[in-house]
Amino acid sequence: MSETIHEHPGTVTHGAAHDDHHHGHHEQSFITKYIFSQDHKTIGKQFLITGIIWAIVGGLFSVLFRLQLGFPGQSFPILETFFGHWAKGGTIQPEFYYALVTMHGTVLVFFVLTAGLSGTFANLLIPLQVGARDMASPFMNMLSYWFFFMASMVMIASLFIHTGPASGGWTVYPPLSALGQASSGSKLGMDLWIVAMALFVVSSLLGGLNYIATILNMRTKGMSMTRLPLTIWSLFFTAVLGVLSFPVLFSGLLLLLFDRNLGTSFYLSDIYVAGEILPNEGGSAILFQHLFWFLGHPEVYIILLPAMGMVSEILSVNSRKPIFGYMAMLGSLFAIAILAFLVWAHHMFVTGLNPFLGSVFVLLTLLIAVPSAIKVFNWLTTLWRGNIRLFPSTLFAIGFVSLFISGGLTGIFLGNSTIDIHLHDTMFVVAHFHIVMGVASMFGMFAGVYH
Amino acid sequence: MQTFFIVAILALGFLITFQIAKASEYVAVLRGEEQSRKQSNKVNAFLLLAFLVLGLIGVYYCNENLKGKILGEAASDHGVLIDRMLYITIAITFIVFVITQVALFWFAYKYQHSDKRKAYYYPHNNKLELIWTVIPAITLTVLVGFGIFYWFKITGDAPKNAMQVEVVGSQFKWEFRYPGKDGILGKKYFKNITGDNPLGQIWDDPANQDDIYIVGEPMHLVVNKPVRLVIGAKDVIHDVGLAHFRMKMDAVPGTPTTMWFTPTKTTAQMKKETNNPDFVYEISCDQMCGQGHWSMRGEIVVETQEEFDVWMVQQKPKYLAVFPDKDPAKPKTDTVAKQATTVAVAGSH
Ligand SMILES: [Cu+2]
Ligand SMILES: [Cu+2]
Numbered sequence: 001m002s003e004t005i006h007e008h009p010g011t012v013t014h015g016a017a018h019d020d021h022h023h024g025h026h027e028q029s030f031i032t033k034y035i036f037s038q039d040h041k042t043i044g045k046q047f048l049i050t051g052i053i054w055a056i057v058g059g060l061f062s063v064l065f066r067l068q069l070g071f072p073g074q075s076f077p078i079l080e081t082f083f084g085h086w087a088k089g090g091t092i093q094p095e096f097y098y099a100l101v102t103m104h105g106t107v108l109v110f111f112v113l114t115a116g117l118s119g120t121f122a123n124l125l126i127p128l129q130v131g132a133r134d135m136a137s138p139f140m141n142m143l144s145y146w147f148f149f150m151a152s153m154v155m156i157a158s159l160f161i162h163t164g165p166a167s168g169g170w171t172v173y174p175p176l177s178a179l180g181q182a183s184s185g186s187k188l189g190m191d192l193w194i195v196a197m198a199l200f201v202v203s204s205l206l207g208g209l210n211y212i213a214t215i216l217n218m219r220t221k222g223m224s225m226t227r228l229p230l231t232i233w234s235l236f237f238t239a240v241l242g243v244l245s246f247p248v249l250f251s252g253l254l255l256l257l258f259d260r261n262l263g264t265s266f267y268l269s270d271i272y273v274a275g276e277i278l279p280n281e282g283g284s285a286i287l288f289q290h291l292f293w294f295l296g297h298p299e300v301y302i303i304l305l306p307a308m309g310m311v312s313e314i315l316s317v318n319s320r321k322p323i324f325g326y327m328a329m330l331g332s333l334f335a336i337a338i339l340a341f342l343v344w345a346h347h348m349f350v351t352g353l354n355p356f357l358g359s360v361f362v363l364l365t366l367l368i369a370v371p372s373a374i375k376v377f378n379w380l381t382t383l384w385r386g387n388i389r390l391f392p393s394t395l396f397a398i399g400f401v402s403l404f405i406s407g408g409l410t411g412i413f414l415g416n417s418t419i420d421i422h423l424h425d426t427m428f429v430v431a432h433f434h435i436v437m438g439v440a441s442m443f444g445m446f447a448g449v450y451h
Numbered sequence: 452m453q454t455f456f457i458v459a460i461l462a463l464g465f466l467i468t469f470q471i472a473k474a475s476e477y478v479a480v481l482r483g484e485e486q487s488r489k490q491s492n493k494v495n496a497f498l499l500l501a502f503l504v505l506g507l508i509g510v511y512y513c514n515e516n517l518k519g520k521i522l523g524e525a526a527s528d529h530g531v532l533i534d535r536m537l538y539i540t541i542a543i544t545f546i547v548f549v550i551t552q553v554a555l556f557w558f559a560y561k562y563q564h565s566d567k568r569k570a571y572y573y574p575h576n577n578k579l580e581l582i583w584t585v586i587p588a589i590t591l592t593v594l595v596g597f598g599i600f601y602w603f604k605i606t607g608d609a610p611k612n613a614m615q616v617e618v619v620g621s622q623f624k625w626e627f628r629y630p631g632k633d634g635i636l637g638k639k640y641f642k643n644i645t646g647d648n649p650l651g652q653i654w655d656d657p658a659n660q661d662d663i664y665i666v667g668e669p670m671h672l673v674v675n676k677p678v679r680l681v682i683g684a685k686d687v688i689h690d691v692g693l694a695h696f697r698m699k700m701d702a703v704p705g706t707p708t709t710m711w712f713t714p715t716k717t718t719a720q721m722k723k724e725t726n727n728p729d730f731v732y733e734i735s736c737d738q739m740c741g742q743g744h745w746s747m748r749g750e751i752v753v754e755t756q757e758e759f760d761v762w763m764v765q766q767k768p769k770y771l772a773v774f775p776d777k778d779p780a781k782p783k784t785d786t787v788a789k790q791a792t793t794v795a796v797a798g799s800h
Binding site for chain 2: 094095098167168169173174175176179182183184268269270271272273274277281283284285286319320321322323324325326327328350351352355358359362363366367369370373374376377378379380381383384385386387388389390395398401402405406409410412413416417418419421422424425426
């Protein structure tokens with residue numbers, strides 16, 4: 001991958017370093033080459049490696065809390081050795097359990113499946129597949145990684161403070177997340193969580209703007225938009241979704257930070273907590289949920305779309321056929337991206353939402369099943385009468401389609417508000433999004449890496 | 452011991468897979484890469500098919516085995532609608548699930564690489580694509596139609612004769628309030644909350660003076676009588692989760708919510724149906740609300756009108772507990788009972 005750099009060894013320092021035949025920097029120390037690199041491939045690898053480390057950490061969190069789920073209340077003395085009072089007597093304490101669940105969600109959703117997936121493949125593939133020499137702004141690209149790195153550091157730091165990391169769920173609903181009195185995880189850990197996420201938003205904005213600019217402006221001759229590989233299209237929509245929705249999360253978190261530290265009442269009203277009456281009046285706890293899910297739902301597609309794009313290409317290449325219905329695939333990607341912004345309140349059917357509004361969100365949510373179905377049928381037809389090479393990448397791609405079917409079908413249950421009254425806040429939801437955005441995207445990621 | 456065996460088996464399995472992988476790598480080197488790729492292609496194709504068959508058997512097996520673990524029939528009128536919607540969706544999605552999964556793995560097996568065939572060039576077919584846009588669209592229209600129809604039934608206004616109960620969540624308990632004989636829940640203000648006045652009722656509001664406050668005991672409901680729950684929270688968001696009634700509604704501080712339903716089975720009936728003498732209707736807090744979230748539960752007793760009246764008679768308004776000298780029936784015990792009876796009767800109509 002980095003062979004291109006090795007072609008120019010030595011200490012050439014002439015002024016033509018940026019002419020047509022040379023790219024990259026000629027004289028590179030270890031630091032500029034691997035650490036503060038502006039080369040898109042190296043940055044892609046940095047994202048991948050950081051993502052892998054986070055995946056291992058986040059996976060270990062889930063192993064720990066599943067010990068408690070599988071063997072409730074049982075004592076594992078070794079845990080006390082490692083975690084001290086968080087696992088008193090070797091039993092995972094409730095606050096430890098909730099912190100693990102929260103951090104597992106945050107880490108996997110944002111740090112692994114957002115940064116690790118689109119950060120890796122957008123950086124690696126966009127310049128290669130549109131025929132550009134590098135990203136529109138390699139410097140911004142580098143910053144994007146380093147903001148992600150800082151976000152990671154702050155998040156890791158929050159794991160080691162005395163009161164523990166955020167523990168109100170990855171959705172950090174206030175007032176729980178706004179009131180230090182309500183939970184020890186809502187003390188310093190929550191502030192660090194917000195800071196880390198703010199840095200993360202900056203990272204994803206820098207990256208996203210760069211991806212969009214590169215795809216729009218730096219295509220090589222003859223690479224019209226309708227000839228772009230579906231992977232690039234999916235990365236494009238991913239970036240657009242991120243750029244439009246992450247700022248909303250950012251503002252939501254900023255208001256939360258104000259509520260926590262400056263005494264504002266954006267989300268707080270009528271609160272009596274820990275024997276104390278708080279002065280806040282007039283805020284709305286539900287407002288945060290609107291802001292959060294305005295990112296939160298597109299986030300699902302930010303995670304899923306790159307995997308969809310790569311799977312399309314891997315299936316088509318390995319069955320030695322063109323993708324069936326390129327335009328339909330593109331159209332359904334577009335439809336999914338648009339609808340992604342119009343369905344956020346399906347996470348809020350039981351918050352006292354106006355029933356009429358709820359019904360509109362049911363309609364829009366179930367509408368997503370149509371483009372999703374088109375995609376599945378087109379993948380199937382791509383396989384049909386092909387000459388399929390079953391490489392590991394193909395197997396993962398087939399696995400992706402299978403998981404996407406199962407996950408998508410369970411979404412039809414949850415998107416229907418009537419059924420959601422019963423299923424909301426249950427393990428059914430957990431299973432649904434793990435299949436469709438957790439495991440399926442993970443499969444897409446593996447497929448991409450193996451390919 | 453069992454744990455040890457599981458770990459040992461996992462480790463062994465890992466070792467075996469690793470060894471097989473290594474061995475097959477050596478075989479590949481000996482055989483030549485192209486040859487072994489073709490071989491592994493065949494193996495993979497067969498495994499995909501095997502996976503499909505075993506997977507479908509697994510689906511059936513799990514269903515058969517875990518049948519007894521589901522909640523059983525819904526115990527409310529809305530629950531019946533929700534269950535019906537659930538079964539309609541299961542039926543439709545199950546058909547789609549089987550067709551698409553079988554097609555996926557069957558194609559992967561059937562069209563595995565072969566030197567004798569060439570891939571069929573088939574870039575698009577508008578008619579076909581139109582068909583599989585329209586069919587899902589129609590199916591979803593059906594689902595959306597049913598869904599919204601039931602949704603409006605469930606979230607529509609409660610019937611006039613519904614009894615009202617207030618449910619208030621706080622870390623980590625549920626408190627209830629009945630409106631008393633006037634049928635009106637008195638006003639409250641959170642800054643009035645004290646140890647003596649846990650809900651912050653405004654005592655000057657006459658509607659408050661007969662309200663009955665309950666904590667640490669089950670909520671009582673009347674079978675076949677609609678109930679409208681007025682839901683609130685004091686500190687963070689909680690959620691009134693009533694799995695047996697299939698109902699659920701968030702309890703949000705500062706923003707009261709409501710939901711209504713009609714319980715259709717008494718607790719005694721459920722004890723018989725579930726063959727569980729300890730059966731209780733549970734209120735589980737379904738929204739992560741802090742460190743004691745897991746322990747936040749309440750209970751509901753569903754009983755006949757007569758039983759309910761007997762219970763109601765024994766309850767005393769909170770107002771009289773706070774201001775004992777306002778109690779008109781204080782000196783004579785029999786009038787307490789008399790007054791409470793009228794409260795109960797009024798409260799239940
Ligand atoms: Cu969503
Ligand atoms: Cu709660």
